Amino acid sequence: MIQSFAHKGLKELFATGASRRVRPDLWKRCAQILDALNAAADLSELALPGLRLHPDSRYRPKRWRMDVNGPWRITFEWEDGEAYKVDLVQDH
Helix, strand or coil: CECCECCHHHHHHHHHCCCCCCCHHHHHHHHHHHHHHHHCCCHHHHCCCCCCCEEECCCCCCEEEEEEECCEEEEEEEECCEEEEEEEEECC
16 A cells, blocks of 8 residues: 655645646556555565566655656565655666
8 A cells, every 4th residue: 555655746646646746648557556555465466567667766764666668667665564654767
């Protein structure tokens, strides 16, 4: 279950289905990932085809990443079956 957001646009997208802070071409994929994050009780449930769940070792505490589109990723911290600080980032 999602406990907190670092990105206000993702929070708005999750609550309403739309957000001015997230590009419209990313809405569908972001919503799919957010729904999966919210429903998951275990990190293994997020290993879905095409989403490429993987750890981001650049951060402490450990953050996880899932592919959205091109350079866009949703990142989050995972603790006791819950997602924290869910964020939308662009990798270069």
